Amino acid sequence: MRITQRAITQTSLLGLNSNLAALNKLQQQLTSGTTISRPSDSPTGTNTSMLTRRSIADNDQQARNITDGTTVLEATDSALQDMLAQTLKVRDLTVQALNSGAGNAETRQAIASQVSGLRESMLGQANQVVAGRPLFGGVTSGATAYDDGEFVGVAFDEDVKATAINRRVSDNETIRVDVTGPEAFGSPDGSNLFAVVQNIATHTTGDDQPALTEDLAALDEAISRLTEATADVGTRAQRMERAGTTNSARALTLSAALAATEDVDLPKTIMTMKAQEVSYQAALQVTAQVLQPTLLDFLR
Template identity: 30%
Template sequence: MRVTQSMLSNNMLRNLNTSYGKLGKLQEQLYSGKKITRPSDDPVIAIKGMSYRTELDRTSQYKRNIGEANTWLDTTDDALGQAGEILNRVKELVVQAANDTNVVEDREKMQKEMEQLKRQLQDIANTQIGDKYIFSGTQTDKPLYVDGVPNPNIVPGTTGLDADIEIDVFEAVRINVNTPGKDMFEEIDNFMDTIITTLQTGTGEEIGELLGDIAAGTNDSLADIHGTLLKSRADVGARQNRVELMEQRLDLHEINVTKQMSMNEDTEYAATITELVTQESIHQAGLSVGAKIIQQTLVDFIR
C-alpha cells in the first residue's frame, strides 16, 4: 500500500487530537477534583456515585428523624420530671395536713395549693410540641384536659389514645417516641380530687389514713401513682439511650459511605499529576516527530 503525504498528515493530526483529549481530561480531573465530570466518562463510576448519594440523602433524613425523636423524648422526660416534682410537693402537704395542730385556715391554704397543683398537672398532661399534644396517643390534635376537666371529645376506649407514634431512624428500624398518658394522668387527677375533698371535710385521723396509704403503697395511693410515673420516665430514658446509639450508628454509617464515595470518584492527585506529566512528554514527542516526518511541500521549495 502506498503511503502518501496526506495519509501521514492526517494520521499525525488524529494522534495529536487524541493526545490533546487525554491532556484535557487529565486537566479536568485536577481542576474538578473528580475522576469524571459527566456520566459518559465512566458509566460505572457514575452509577456507583448516584447510589452513594442516595444513601447519604437517606442517612440525612434519618438524622433529621432522630432530631424529631429527641425532641419528643426530651419534652416527655421534662414533663414527667415536672409531674414528679409536683407529686413530691403533694406528699409534703399531705404529711403537713395530717398534723392535728393545723387549724381550719391552715388546711384551707393547703387545699388551695392542692387545687393549683392539680391544674398544673393538667397543664403538664396537655404538653405540646408545636401543635401536637404528646400524651394523647395518635390523637395529637386533642388535649387531655379542657378548662380543668377531661376533654369531652376524647371518649374512653377511643382508638389511638394508647397507640404508639413511631419514627424511622434507620433502615427497617423504628422507635416509639410518644408516651400515651390518658390513664396515668386520669389516675393522678382523680387522686388529687380525693386529697382535696379529704382536706375539705376530713378529720386529722382521715388525713392520717391517707398518709398511711402513701407510706404503705396500697392501691390507688400516691406511692403507686408516683411509681407509675417513674416507670414511664424510665421507659422514656431507655428509648433516649437507644436513640443516642442510633445517632452514633448513623454518624459512622455516614462517614463510611462518604469515604466509599470519595474512593469511587475523587481524583487521586499524585497519580493524576504523574500521568499528566507523562502525557505531556508523549505529546511533545509526537509534535517533534510529526514535524520531522512530514515532507516539505512544493511551495516550500519555490520559496
C-alpha cells in the same frame, strides 16, 4: 501495501487528537476535582456514586429524625420529672392531711389549696407543646392533651400502629418518641392522676379520712405509673443517643466511600498529566518531521 501521504496524515492526526483528548480529560478532572463528569466517564463508578449519594441522603434524613426525636424525648422526660416531683409533694400533703394532729379547718383548707395549685401546675405540664404538638396528646390534631383534667387527645393503642409517633433512625430501626396521657397519668375514665389529686383536695377540705386513705393508695399507683413512664422515656432517649452516634459514624464512612469513587487523586493525576503533556509534545515533534511542511503550516 502502498502508504500514501494522506494515510500518514490521517494516522498522525488521529494520534494527536487521542493524546490531546486524554490531556484535556486530565485537565478537566483537575479543574472539577472529580473523576466523573458524565456517566460515560465510568459507568460502574457512576452507579456506585448514585447508590452512595442515595445512602447519604437517607442518612441525613435519619440524622434529622434523631435530632427531632431527641428534642421530643428530652422535653417529655423533663415534663415527667417535674410532674413526678409535684406528685410526690401532693403525697406529702396527703399524709399531712391524714395526720389527725394537724386537723383544724384552716390547716386542711391550706393543704387543699396547695394540692389544687399543684394540680393546675401539673395540667400545665401535661399540656406542653413541642413543634405545635401537645407532648402527651398522641397523634391528635388538637392544641391540648387535657381539658380541665379530661383527656382530649388520642390514646395509644398497641393494636393500631398509626397511634404511635415513631422516628426512623436507621435503615432497619425506628424509635417511638411519644408518651400519651393515659400511659403516663392513668386511664381517662375518671381515675387518672388529675382526678385523684382533685379528690385529695376535696376530701382534705371535708376531713374525710377514709376517702383520703383510698386516695393515697390511688396516688401511689399514679406515682408508680409515672416512674415507669419516666424510665421508659429514658431508655428510648439512650437508644436515640446510640443511634445518633452510629449515624455520625456512618456519615463519615459514606463520605469517604463517595470520595474514593469520585474525588481526584491530585498527586497521581498531576503526574499523569505531566507525562501526557510530554507524550503530546513528543508526538507533535515527530509529526512535524514526518508530515510535509506545507501541511504542518496548514495545521498551525
